[in-house]
Amino acid sequence: MKMSSVNNRCSFLVGLILILPVFAAGQQKPVALRGGKLLTVSHGVIEHGVLILQDGKIAALGVENSVKIPKDARIVDVSGMTFYPGLIDSESNLGLTEIQAEGSTNDLIETSDEIMPHMHVYDAFHAESELIPVTRLNGITNAIVAPDSKDTLPGQDSFIQLAGKSGEEMLLVRDIAMPLNFTGDQRRNESWEKRKFPETRMGMAAQLRQAFLDAQDYAQHWADYEKKKNEAAGKTDEKDKKPPTPPKRDLKLEALLPYLEGKRPIVLAAEEANDLQTAVSLAREFNLKFVLNHISHSQSVLDYVAALKVPVIVGPIYEDPKPFERYDAVYSLPAQLSKRGVKIAFASFDAHNVRNLPYQAGFATAFGLPYDEALKAITLNPAEIWGMADKLGSLDVGKTANVVVANGDPLDVRTDVKKVFIAGEEIPMTSRQTRLRDQYSGQ
């Protein structure tokens, strides 16, 4: 009874900041992509495939001639091409930065405090960023937008689609997850003069514990209040009906509640085995639901990682190995995890270079990751990890029509993306960069 009233209160608060996914339904006319090699991701490869995009969704797909093409459909011949679901980046800073070195164009993180769960990247998300067209021209259609990682709790992630009439339309899930960073980079120990709490990992952990305890305490206050309020309302005597004074709202603590209740995942970032285990203990202490992030230098505990039975956002696999590690220690991490049955997803951890996401997956296959797993790790796996698999991540009937047409293997650097459909709409293959190219090459 008491807990459910807390939950009610919280759902109300959550409702304020979570807008349920609404997909753009701007597609005017059905489109039939006909003739190419279709990588469904969920059910294999279809040679000479056909895919029907209608009302922003995938209406049908299959082998040529087995699929009825609607009479009013625009038929696009994609013979010789490969087509596949839009790619998903599991961590980016898209929309939070324009020019890295120009402070005025950056809204990446608040570093005035380490505990900032009430920062919502959707409040800064710049839908008109020049980086977004550049990115989607390479077939990336969806991404997690995360704040920078200099705080232990820098704020909450959004899940975006890389096209839409406005930011509102592009933000498919406004608060989808919350990073908890425990890599050591969050210590405030830049210099002896500037040091402040927390300047050690002990400090980071203690501060995090206190924050979650405070949030539990806060929830308790609200629960007590709700209980008293209900009791008062149930009173027959008018003078006993006076409701109690509500506790003061605290946005910071409020923001932690959905995570304490396991309603959304924490993205738990650690690099080395010791930090990983500290971070996992912390998450367990508060029953947090979590996915792991990075773990680039945790090769010695991969069986432990597998036993956690949680997905891992892996990489960037270009992270330098430690001096004592072999050159391919990080390159081979996706293969090592996949071999142990861990569900992995790749992320760019970048803004300007999100477009290179598929090459990371390709490169990982050169170090033992099976090709199908590599493709899944930038499509279906992230869709599942982020709770979007009913709409994204594979070419299946009923899913959002995010489809990429390319002249070859999606994971190869040589492959040129020819067409991108987002929610069934064909995206113009232009960006600030193509305009400069055309201007100076006389096209």
Place this chain on the structure above:
Amino acid sequence: MRRSLRRVLIVLSLSFVTAAIAQQAVPVAHNEVLIKNAVVMTVTHGVIQNGSVYIKDGKITAVGRDVTAPGSATVVDAGGKYLTPGIIDSHSHIALDDDVNEATSPVTPQMMMIDAFDYQDKAIYRGLAGGVTTSLLLHGSANVIGGQAVVIKHKYGLNRDAMLFPGAPRSIKFASGENPKRVYGSQGQLPSTRMGNFAVQREALVQAQEYMREWSDYDAKVKKGDKDASAPKRDLKLEALADVLRGKLLVQIHCYRADELLTEIAIGKEFGYKVRAFHHALEAYKVADRLAAENVGIATFSDWWGFKQEAWDAIPWNAVLSMRKGVRVAIKSDSEDFARRLNQEAAKTIRYGGATDDEALKMITLNAAWIIGVDDRVGSIDVGKDADLVLWDGYPLSSYGVPNKVFIDGDIYLDRSLPGFGMPHYREGE
């Protein structure tokens, strides 16, 4: 001021000593190797299917389909794998132990990068594992005129002097644009603008001209038999700049914007030196015909952009658009990370602009070698060149190419099939 000058002198004199040792310590290769059954990507004369390369004493001695080697040669059966020249990184700051910028004065041509060269830096090994065999280690871009580069071969595990590229020409680093103006402007010093940058550059070059005049006046007096003539004081800074004016140093200029590329060429003409290459050169595509006409190379990124204002007009088609106008283009790393996968970076030019595979490979081999001035020694699989070769698992110009074996001067420095670090010449702790 005097103390710092003395420190510079001490550092410099040490560098002369080590350079002398380096010359003596060049190792003699005793190898005789036949690599057979490879797809040989020569760079200069096409691709040889089922080809062989015979290496003797560290040099490529024969290349082709029918190569005979004495029975004494070690045979490496490539099993149909691709063989390319070793990758050359024409812009690197690895192995300098963070001593990349002597950012205490905007003009520091007397800095010698060899004096900071940290031959034990694992970044050399990781680059090697990505197929890099030669790198140009440059001074940073904090200074309008930075220091003198060192050219290394990635023979990780050997001693310092054995890793120097013997006989490589000297290069000097210049820098324009945002970096110097930010470094000095933020301290309230000259330069804080692009006008300031170029004024500092011209002023230093004028001083060098005067220094040269003083010396030639003195030399003339001595020649005439004037026994009372007193020699001008030696100034290491101006001596280095005089060598720029004499054309003894290859001038490597960090430069992004199109207008600055042209200004740098003009200043070079004003003072009578040639620019060897522009580094980064992200707006080269805007003035490519001009760069081609001056025979200036570029060492650029494949697709890196937006990291600062002067990289805002960067486009991934820069390399190919510039190449099509006749510019000699290299793809370089400028990063520990990219140095490990320059093959992929080069392969992006196939996608962005339609470079042929040969052209793409040339951007990380022969063209990069030209920028460093060692194209007569490395950068292609030709008879007489150093046997710096990479045998690849997977196709090198793709997402899937990974070096299987890396040869430098005919010796194997990295073998992927070996356990541990994969280096036959190196054991941790030695």
